[in-house]
Amino acid sequence: MTRATRKRLWRWLRSVGFTLGLSLLVAWGVGDQGQLLPVFVIGVAAFGLGLLYYLFPRGLHFAFGTAVGLALYASLFVVLGHAQFPDAPDWSRPPAFLLPVIAFLGAVWWRRVELAEVAERQEAADLDHLGHTARWLVFVSLVGLVCFILPVNRLAPGAQGAALLVAMGGIAGIVARAAREVMRLLVDVALIIDEIAGRTRHVAVPAVAFLLMYALLVIVFASAYRIADSLSVHALFHDRDGPTRLSYSDALHFSVATLSTVGYGDIQPQDDGVRVLASLEVVAGQLLLLFGVAEILRSRRARVGTRREEDEDLDPAPPDGHSPPPAAPDGHGAAGARSRFRRNPASSNTSNE
Incomplete structure (x- = not known):
């Protein structure tokens, strides 16, 4: 297996794994909408991915965009259905979910020759095309806005189911007509995600360094809270049941x-000294965010620059990229000829004659 084949196989496995993994996660999350919808989410992901790979075998990268688009669509469908169609029958939700997907895949199949260039593009479009590419989202948003304005949620269950099918049918028509723009947006999203993923390896070391410094602050202050509580005659913290002694795991949680400044929940400080200590921890965390990240990145750039200078010192090269000819120790070569000419230019003229 050649290197190009292994790289292509890895990209295929990565795309398929990301798509199916995200689809499983979303399907599990929408499990409160009945037993059929999660099955349809997984089935749509598998069928759609297989069809797109069959139509555009050289467009492996767009699977990321397809997975993200499917996850967003499933989430918005659940939100819209729960808000405006709460009493719609369970039988109406799976076909309503399938309508836009089937319309999009059918349009892609019908226009597969035209869309091949879009699906196999290797560079994201510039911002000038963003308005044209995302124009179909305006019409889809208008359908959702109409559903929220009209009192659809007051209708009978059967009428809500019919209204849900009509609304999703309208979205299906919009998506089918704008299949090229939808495909272009999915490809652009996939290319951007792939580019970001390629740059993550450059920030791995600074991220780990920041996490280590963050964990150090957590551990130091957690130990201080635990020691202060153990040395105090009275409990310095309260939970839902009143005064409580702090364990080390509780101290880490606090x-x-x-x-993280998310706010206190089950454990709260009840002593002025602990409040001052907590305030110092908050200030230390803000200083870490303001200056710690910048220092970590600056030190990494400095190390990279120093390494490059050391490499240049070990292997210097002339500006034109060519190595100079070796000097002849016995006076031969270009340097020796110039030296002899300077010492006795007449002999050179005599020999030329």
Whole structure:
């Protein structure tokens, strides 16, 4: 197996794994909408991915965009259905979910020759095409806005199911007509995700360094909270049941909540000294965000620059990229000829004659 084949296989496995993994996650999440909808989400992901790979075998990268688009569509469908069609029968939800997907895949199949160039593009479009590419989203949003304006949720269950099918049928028509723009948007999203994923390896070391410094602050202040509580005669913290003694795991939980500034929940400080200590931890966390990240990135750039300078010192090269001819120790070569000419230019003229 050649290197190009292995690279292509890895990209295929990565795309398929990401698509199916995200589809399984979303299907599990929408499980409260009945037993059929999760099955349809997984089935649509598998069928759609297989069809797109069959039609555009050289467009492997767009699977990322397809997975993201399917996840967003499933989430918005659940939100819209729960808000405006709460009493719609269970039988109406799977076909309503399938209508836009079938319309899009059918349009892609019908226009597969025209869309091959879009699906196999290797570079994202510039921002000038964004308005034209995303224009179909305006019409889809208008359908959703009409559903929210009209009192559809007050209708009988059967009428809500019919209205849901009509609304999704309208979205299906919009998506089918704008299949090229939808495909272009999915490809652009996939290319951007792939580019970001390619750059993550360059920020891996700074990210790990930041996490280590963050964990150090959490551990130091958690130990301080635990020691202060153990040395105090009275409990310095309260939980839902009143005063409580802090275990080390509780101290870690309280330290993370303090440093992340998400707000106190089940454990709260009840002593002025602990409040001051918590305030210091918050300030330390803000300083880490403001200056720690910048210093980590600056130190990494400095190390990279130093390494490049060392490599240039070990292997210097002339500006034109060519190595100079070796000097002749016995006076031969270009340098020796120039030296002899300077010492006795007459002999050179005599020999030329």
